[in-house]
Amino acid sequence: MESLLTLGKKAKQVERQLAQASSKEKNDALLSMSRGLLEDSDSIIEANKKDIKNAEKNGISDSLMDRLTLTTERIESMSQGLADIAKLPDPIGIVDSMWTNESGLKIGKQSVPLGVIGIIYEARPNVTSDAAGLCFKSGNVVILRGGKAAFHSNLAIVDSLRKSLSKGRLPETAIQLVEDTSRESANEMMKLNRYLDVLIPRGGATLIKAVVENATVPVIETGTGNCHVYIDQSAQLEMAKDIIVNAKTDRPSVCNAAETLLIHKDVAEEYLPVLEKALNEWNVELRADEAAGEHLTTFTPATEEDWETEYLDYILAVKVVDSLDAAMSHINQYSTGHSEAIVTNDYFTGQRFHREVDSAAVYVNASTRFTDGFEFGFGAEIGISTQKLHARGPMGLPELTSSKYIVFGEGQTV
Structure with a gap:
């Protein structure tokens, strides 16, 4: 040696x-x-x-x-x-x-x-x-x-x-x-x-x-990847479901996997049961705040530590927010600056998210799993x-x- x-x-x-x-x-x-x-x-x-x-x-x-x-x-x-x-x-x-x-x-x-x-x-x-x-x-x-x-x-x-x-x-x-x-x-x-x-x-x-x-x-x-996906009130449900399932379950052990789901209060009641059912197929444990828990069948109450944690596992923190500003504030407070995504059908909302979220990769209507050298065309990273x-x-x-x-x-x- x-x-x-x-x-x-x-x-x-x-x-x-x-x-x-x-x-x-x-x-x-x-x-x-x-x-x-x-x-x-x-x-x-x-x-x-x-x-x-x-x-x-x-x-x-x-x-x-x-x-x-x-x-x-x-x-x-x-x-x-x-x-x-x-x-x-x-x-x-x-x-x-x-x-x-x-x-x-x-x-x-x-x-x-x-x-x-x-x-x-x-x-x-x-x-x-x-x-x-x-x-x-x-x-x-x-x-x-x-x-x-x-x-x-x-x-x-x-x-x-x-x-x-x-x-x-x-x-x-x-x-x-x-x-x-x-x-x-x-x-x-x-x-x-x-x-x-x-x-x-x-x-x-x-x-x-x-x-x-x-x-x-x-x-x-x-850096570590405490990555977020925010579902805006204008998001299409099917797109939101596909993106969050992919971002969390495709390979949860990697740094570009989603760790926190933020969802607008206006669509939480309709969307969270659908998202929960899709994530249940992968046995994803949900750790939710009180507002999100009202729309979920099974969850663990979230703690402050959950917002800060890179799980690298089939665990997802879930939080209901009142607005785009609240979502971006949460992300900029707890993010490790890796990758964040918004699902929205509003062009100007997407542009604000791009402009005001301070991370290395910021997505509109795409999974965080794309933050990768191969996916970006670099051959590897x-x-x-x-x-x-x-x-x-x-x-x-x-x-x-x-x-x-x-x-x-x-x-x-x-």
Whole structure:
């Protein structure tokens, strides 16, 4: 098991080589890694079974088990993700503007890799290939540090990716895995300033809070998803039902799943029984305020904590509100700034919601489940940023770049 210091040194040694790699070299390597995952599918699934067995012993929740589990279909999706990344435009070397100053200097701003990216994440082994692929395409070396629950899966995936890299011209040490999953290794990684240019945490609220509060390496914060759906009094019932069922039940264990339903008082009596019946088919537990409870058959009284909670499970908080303003006030108070949706048949109401709700993704008449790099056309994502500096929302290739100024002169001096 190599130390983090050793991994950092190896990363720095190949940083320049990867940054200078051509688009063709990177794309060929990504396609090779894509094929390699399919070829190694059986061994990756066998490694994943070890993690699942350990998880069952530890009694993890069904939603976390869903995140952890790899199937042939999910590995095919991971493989396709790498192939899709290869098809995307190279974000490196782009000069997005060029101008001439008073001294006659031609000045341009050019995109460059961030350098060495560290990623700390939890029990989602698909993140391993997605993150590696995006960092690689954007010319960044990556050091991955997954959680203990997915250790065998992550190790098998990284072994496959590096094996494919070793067949080409680019260094396999461009992708590295921290094999020490202890808390101490995470803390050490947070302070690896000499070798990491940026650190990205991807996981639950506890992990993200720990990284943000303790890291000395610059952090891009990918946030938890306390996401809301508001049903306006002009909403069409069938659309509202479809959107809330999808947003809550499609994959409740992910950060873009809805956690709170807000509904206008004028349609609560008619709509809530219909929504309850639809959600009952998925055994969704409803935690409702007193006004919502009047129109529900079975519910748990909501507490203040329910409005603040990212459940990642088949649980939905429900609240009746008096107006659009009340709905937006609730969202802006309790939201984590991830994704919010309104269901409305009024154009101007939708426009106000877009304008006044302060989250990374704001939807009119669509499910919050679309907040995803693949759905946005990025091929994959490194995470959903809920901060406002540098990157916000699904982070694709452009968000993994920095910039430098390139200046052309003809002998000018100050």
